[in-house]
Amino acid sequence: MIARLTEEERAAALARLPLWTAVADPDGLSRRFTFADFNAAFGFMTRVAILAEKADHHPEWSNVYNRVDIVLTTHDAGGLSQRDVDLAQAIDALIE
Numbered sequence: 457m458i459a460r461l462t463e464e465e466r467a468a469a470l471a472r473l474p475l476w477t478a479v480a481d482p483d484g485l486s487r488r489f490t491f492a493d494f495n496a497a498f499g500f501m502t503r504v505a506i507l508a509e510k511a512d513h514h515p516e517w518s519n520v521y522n523r524v525d526i527v528l529t530t531h532d533a534g535g536l537s538q539r540d541v542d543l544a545q546a547i548d549a550l551i552e
């Protein structure tokens with residue numbers, strides 16, 4: 457069973473993920489991505505989906521045209537865990 461991060465671990469993780477925001481409901485990390493058009497947004501989602509499936513850790517997300525909103529939370533832990541931090545870093549690396 458994966459554990460939720462402690463307050464100290466969260467603060468350290470957020471400091472390393474300046475483009476992500478802590479959210480409360482669900483307890484996790486959120487980031488909005490904006491692209492040139494739907495094609496670019498959906499291409500990004502495809503790449504995130506492959507990462508997520510490999511990690512067996514899946515985002516809560518929505519897409520409207522060129523925008524993708526992602527929330528990362530760990531259902532098995534009831535909140536933010538290291539898996540969310542790892543996936544957030546991997547997603548950031550995709551678009552660098």
Ligand SMILES: C[C@H](O)[C@H](O)[C@H]1CNC2=NC(N)=NC(=O)C2=N1
Nearest residue numbers: 512513514515529530531532533
């Ligand atoms: C059985 C499977 O490993 C689990 O259900 C995984 C799948 N993907 C998951 N994704 C997320 N975000 N949280 C989980 O707890 C989770 N659990």
